[in-house]
Amino acid sequence: MRTILFILTVLYCLPFATKGQSAKLEWASQMKGSSFDVCQAIALDAAGNVYATGYFSTTTDFDPGPGVFNLHSLNAEDIFLAKYNPDGKLVWAKSIGDFRYQAGYSITLDAAGNIYITGIFFGSLDFDPGPGVTTLSSAGNEDVFISKFTNDGDLIWAKKIGGASNDFSNAIVLDKTGNIYICGYFDGTSDFDPGTGVYNMTSAGSTDIYICKFTNNGNFVWAKQVGGPSSESAYSIGLDAQNNVYATGFFWGTVDFDPGPGVHDLVSNGFGDGFILKLNNGGNFIKAARLGGDSRTRCTYLKMDNSNALFVTGYFDGDTDFDPGSGTQILHSPVGDEDVFVAKYDLNLDLVWVQHITGPSFQRSFALDADADGNVYATGHYNGSADFDPGPGTHILTASNDPDIFVLKLNASGAFQWVAQGTGNFYGSGYALKLDQQNNIYVAGTFEGTKDFDPGPDEYKLTSAGESEIFIEKLRQCANAAVTRDLTVNACTSYTLNGRTYSSSGDYINILLNERGCDSIITNLHLTINRPGSTQQVNICQGQSYFAGGRPQTRTGIYYDTLRTAAGCDSIRITDLTVQPAPKPNLGPDRNLCKGQNIVLDPGLFDSYLWQDNSNQAVYTVSSPGTYRVTVTNQYNCSATARVVIHKLVSPPANFLPPDQSLCSGNVLKISLPGYRSWAWNTGATASSIEIITAGMYYVTVTDPDNCTGSDSIIVTKADCIPIGIPNAFTPNNDGRNDVFRPSQNIEVNSYQLQVFNRNGQLLFQSNDISKGWDGRYKDQPLDPGTYVYQVTILDANSRLHQYKGNIMLIR
Incomplete structure (x- = not known):
């Protein structure tokens, strides 16, 4: 009893340390499917209802409760549109699809609660999920769709834009009057007027950026393109209070970001840089900023806060300068790995601050939102260990195997507030994040295997039935600071604190929750259990640890724990620890599959293999897109998993040369x-x-x-070519460019004559000197702009007569 009294005295004499806000799980839902399902975007209404879109395969139950509401795709991925109440319960769900690929990528609401989504589709598709029929047909490969629904999910209208090649829509936003803005990329020639008119734009290279504006009825207002000889794409779009348009994404090489007659070139240095583009509401150029360095930078999302600050997130590797102005703000990530960035800019695209989430593997951020106080929240995924505190402190999270989900909060100055982790044994990522009016946080995305969605000490695990499943979760924030304290305890058998009993030595975090379920007292418990002496043989795999010798051990050796407590408990424990090497399977990078070909996945030489379809061959032949996963085991019974995504079938290059x-x-x-x-x-x-x-x-x-x-x-x-070249217009404005109308010849001539007449047949100019031309004057007076008639007569070296007549346009 004296030992217990001593412990309590130490506990209450320790100084208190405060902790900032944290996130607590309100609820988490999954949509159970049998194949590959992803939620790409969510939107919230004022009542806290959640609207989601993305794509799903085969059969998926969109009711996360005890009920069943199955939607069925005909073959490949289909679009889904679903509504859930503030408690995460299904209100309704709809699907749009046929036997080809289509997906919803962005969603938003207007003030009346109508729903707008955009994405891609292929072939002929009925966009009315009800009994009606509204069919759109793509011009070639994927085309872009924009559709409007009532708050009950009934179709109001659907429009499409695109051309014979690939067109992609990544984001949609509305202004206060309901006008619609979208962005993405296109390849080749595409018609951006979804109505009866035609507004064609042709990409300069592989893919170009487009930004479009439509009325609330989907009628064309304007479309702008930005591109160069390589590939570019816009991933996200936003508006400020004056309805200026902002877009972000990536570009390669030299790109003119002024969609008008002006020129504003930006040049990427590495494997593609990020950009921020600002246009006025008429689509005219205001400013463009480059974010990049010696490797790769991708800007995936932007958001304006209430003070019209601009937040941008994404990922990068190498040395990257995030200050587009005359200064520099360089962040470093090892080439080959990827780190997350979150940056704040003013409306002039000047950098306010940028923060860096780093780790030895790869991290990516796909979405963010900001609250009324300028705090910013981001989500995505990370792999291995990552430090989520961009300041001088550290806050390390570790993914157990494949990438895990994160939700990060920084304050208005970019300082770390908290991070929430969704942990599991396979892949998971947040793709969408929104805040409601109470600053509750809604996150959506996809996950595989089993994930614990409770960021606190408790567990709330969801397990996917298919390759990947959709999740939506709601997190609440705890505004009151919690008390943090350290407690060191020696006990003979076990120790109980706040209803939790600990029976083995170790370091523990014990959290006492208040009546709102938020952290009240956080105790860092350092516990030593003194038991009688024992010897144990322990085998662990590389990457695991075992508590011995007073701390977690990761190296082979013999460890002794010898303890004498104040209560007279003596204990000597000998641990013979062997660390066996872990396997390192490698399926290569995510990639596409060429039509008519197969990919052979070879993870390496191991004792056993277990693929995603429960087959156990050493290599796996892939003939269709999908996510492929293998768990291998070596001779020491240590396992590891590798995963690769085969995105889509792509056609071999054809008809890429110009005509004969x-x-x-x-x-x-x-x-x-x-x-x-x-x-x-x-x-x-x-x-x-x-x-x-x-x-x-x-x-x-x-x-x-x-x-x-x-x-x-x-x-x-x-070719049998004419011996001279004759321009059809000239501009005699004394600027040194095209001031004189003068044919050029590429043969030897014996004689030459140039004559110029007005439309009445009056001779205005005549010269037999091939080096002289007409300067647009008659009797030393400049003539008015208009069309004039020329006649060129040549006697060549072979005494053949050539005579040419035509019109020349005088332009001033």
Whole structure:
């Protein structure tokens, strides 16, 4: 009894330390399916109802309660749209799909509670989830859709934009009058007017960025494009109080970010940089900022807060400068790994602060939101161990195997407040995050295996039945500071604190909750249990630890624990610890699959294998997109899991050369094919472009970034070309450019005459000197802009007469 009294005295004499706000689980729901399901976006109404969209496969039960509400996809992924009440209970769920791939990627609401979603679809698709029929048909591959629904999920209208190649929509936002803005990327020529009109834009390279505005009825207002010779995409879009438009994403190479007649080039240095683009409400350029460095930067989401500060999140590796101005603010992440960034900018795109979430593996952030006080919240996933405190302190979270979910809060100055962790044995990630009016936090995404969604000491585990399942969770914040204290205890058998009994030595965190379920007293318990002497043989796998010698051990050795307590409990424990090596399976990076080909997944040489379909062969042949996973076990019975995502089937390159052409003698035909990994021309060249000066057949075999190969050919014939070149307009404004109308010749001539007439046949200019041209004057007076008539007469070296007549436009 004296020992117990001593412990209590120490406890209450310890100084108290305060802890800031923390997150507590209100509820977590899963939508049980049998295949691959993902929630891409959520929206909230003023009552706290949750609206979600994304995609699902095969059969999924969208009722997280005891009831069943199954939706069925016909073959590939289908779009879902669902509504849940503030307690996470199903209100309704709808599906849109056929036997091809389609997905919802962004969702928002208007003031009347109508729902707007955008995403992609392929083929002909009925967008009315009710008994009606509203069919849209894609022009080629994936096209973009925008659809509006009532608050009960009934279709109001659906529109589509796109072209013969790939078009993608990533984000949607409304202004206060209900106008609609979307962003994404497109390839080739696409029509951005969903109505009867046509507004075509053509990408400059592989893919270009687009930003569009439509009325609340889906009618076209304007569309703008930004692009260069490589690939670009916009991932997120937002508006300020003046309805200026902001977009963020990534770009490669040199890109002109002014969609108008002006030029504002930004140049990426590494493997793609992030950007922030600001346009006015008419889509006209205001400013653009580059965020990047020597490797890769991706800006995945932006959000304006109530003070019109601009928050941006994403991920990067290498040395990256997040200050787009004259200063520098460089953060470092090892090349090959990825770290999270959260940055704050003012409306002039000047950096306020940037923070860095770092670890030895990879972390990604996909969504964020900000509250009325300027606190910012972000979600995504992390792998291995990561420090979520970007300041001088540390707050380490460790994912047990595959990536785990995180929810992070920073204050308005970027200082760490708290982080919540969703832990499990397989992949999980947050893709969407929203705050309600009480600053409750809603997070949605996907997970595999078993995940504990309670960020506190308790557990609330959900287990997926398929490859991955949709989750939505609600977290509340505890505003009152909790008391933190340290307690060191020696006991003979076990020790009980706040209703929890500890029967083995170790360091524990004991949390006493108040009546609201928030942390009240947090005790760091350092417990030593003195038992009689014993010897034990212990085997653990690499990456695990075992408590011996007074602390967690991770190395092979013999450890002694010899203790004498004040209560007279003597204990000597000998631990013979062996650390066995863990296997390291590797399925390679996530990638696409070329049509007509297979991918053989080889994780390496191990004792046993267990693939996602419960097969146990050493290698696995993949012929369709999906998520593939293998758990391997070595001779020491240590296991590890590797995972790879085969995103989609892609077609081999075809018809990428220009049509057959003719070539004048002495001219050069240049053909450039950017965007591929390799080129093999029949001339022996291996560059992305060639210059052709002689007639013949030319063919090339290319390999694209997905390792798909394709061939194409072009026939170049010799042309019977005219011996002179005659422009059709000139601008005599004395700027040194195109001031004189003068034909050019590429043959030898015996005689030459140039005459210029007005429309009445009056001779205005005549010269027999081939080096002289007409400067737009008559009798030394400048003539008015308009159309004039020329006649060129040439007697060549072979005494053949050539005469050419036509119109020339004088422009001032």
